[in-house]
Amino acid sequence: MILLEKVSKYYPHDKVPALDEVSLHIAPKEFVFLVGKSGAGKSTLIKMLTREEKPDYGKIMVGGIDYDFMKKRQIPHLRRRIGVVFQDFKLLPNRTVYENVAFALEIVGVSNAEIKRTVPKVLELVGLSGKEKKFPGELSGGERQRTAIARSMARQPKILIADEPTGNLDPENSLGIIKLLEEINNFGTTILVTTHDEKVVNLLKKRVITLQDGKIIGDQKDGGHYDLDGSNIKIQKRSLGGPAPAPAPAAPAASPVAPTANVNPEPKDEKKSSGEEVLEKMRKAKTEEEAKPVAKRRKFIH
Numbered sequence: 001m002i003l004l005e006k007v008s009k010y011y012p013h014d015k016v017p018a019l020d021e022v023s024l025h026i027a028p029k030e031f032v033f034l035v036g037k038s039g040a041g042k043s044t045l046i047k048m049l050t051r052e053e054k055p056d057y058g059k060i061m062v063g064g065i066d067y068d069f070m071k072k073r074q075i076p077h078l079r080r081r082i083g084v085v086f087q088d089f090k091l092l093p094n095r096t097v098y099e100n101v102a103f104a105l106e107i108v109g110v111s112n113a114e115i116k117r118t119v120p121k122v123l124e125l126v127g128l129s130g131k132e133k134k135f136p137g138e139l140s141g142g143e144r145q146r147t148a149i150a151r152s153m154a155r156q157p158k159i160l161i162a163d164e165p166t167g168n169l170d171p172e173n174s175l176g177i178i179k180l181l182e183e184i185n186n187f188g189t190t191i192l193v194t195t196h197d198e199k200v201v202n203l204l205k206k207r208v209i210t211l212q213d214g215k216i217i218g219d220q221k222d223g224g225h226y227d228l229d230g231s232n233i234k235i236q237k238r239s240l241g242g243p244a245p246a247p248a249p250a251a252p253a254a255s256p257v258a259p260t261a262n263v264n265p266e267p268k269d270e271k272k273s274s275g276e277e278v279l280e281k282m283r284k285a286k287t288e289e290e291a292k293p294v295a296k297r298r299k300f301i302h
């Protein structure tokens with residue numbers, strides 16, 4: 001699970017924050033689109049999760065790890081739990097498809113036997129069987145992105161984060177990549193993906209979170225639309241205070257939907273915990289976990 005509580009980020013020399021008190025709860029196994037205009041703060045939010053950047057204020061917990069208590073040496077461990085995919089693939093150009101995926105396992109100390117078992121399976125999952133010996137330069141854009149996804153999935157992360165994975169692809173390949181992410185999600189991996197691809201977002205009808213000027217201005221739980229300025233009055237919204245499936249009240253078409261996070265206390269949904277409750281549970285789990293003898297500690301990834 002992913003939890004952000006009033007997270008703010010100021011880059012040096014910037015007077016306005018790139019993220020402004022962002023609160024967000026993503027449950028395990030959710031599929032979430034993060035949308036927003038250029039400069040809205042999408043990549044910054046993702047960098048908070050991967051620890052590429054640190055927040056100036058607020059709290060972040062991912063997969064049972066409270067970032068406030070994370071030691072530097074735990075960062076590689078965190079990156080094993082979170083798979084990350086980028087717009088520009090970031091493949092090793094002098095290594096084949098097989099080697100690119102195998103390398104991701106080698107560097108975390110997976111045995112050769114395990115690598116030999118895992119890589120073909122992952123390549124099959126992403127539809128690249130038969131392309132093992134090709135170099136990135138010999139692949140189409142879609143195939144390159146599939147290789148990058150295979151590489152990040154090889155370690156079987158619980159969370160896969162993709163920052164504009166379709167940014168360099170044509171519409172057909174874009175849809176293919178998003179469908180692949182959907183398939184991976186069906187296996188139980190949490191997916192968070194940023195995109196500018198309106199068609200794909202509207203087709204998949206997943207949860208859609210909209211950022212504007214570093215703030216969450218829309219959080220549509222199901223059947224979400226691509227809606228950059230929050231002006232779609234039919235949108236259902238959800239915030240850290242708990243899921244709120246109640247439709248937004250009718251409003252004049254011109255009036256923008258007010259930001260919900262931290263503003264509107266929303267009715268509680270029996271089925272899902274609110275962010276606050278989850279936070280509390282996780283704190284408790286962490287304390288209990290630490291009280292156990294090391295040998296008995298179990299991993300609590302979600």
Ligand SMILES: Nc1ncnc2c1ncn2[C@@H]1O[C@H](COP(=O)(O)OP(=O)(O)OP(=O)(O)O)[C@@H](O)[C@H]1O
Binds near residue numbers: 011014036037
């Ligand atoms: N490394 C950085 N140093 C300084 N300012 C930055 C840095 N990265 C981002 N910013 C600023 O933070 C704001 C948010 O940028 P961010 O990259 O998160 O936007 P984005 O929503 O991902 O945009 P895009 O859709 O263009 O990728 C922008 O105003 C940007 O100029």
Ligand SMILES: [Mg+2]
Binds near residue numbers: 042043163
């Ligand atoms: Mg970006």
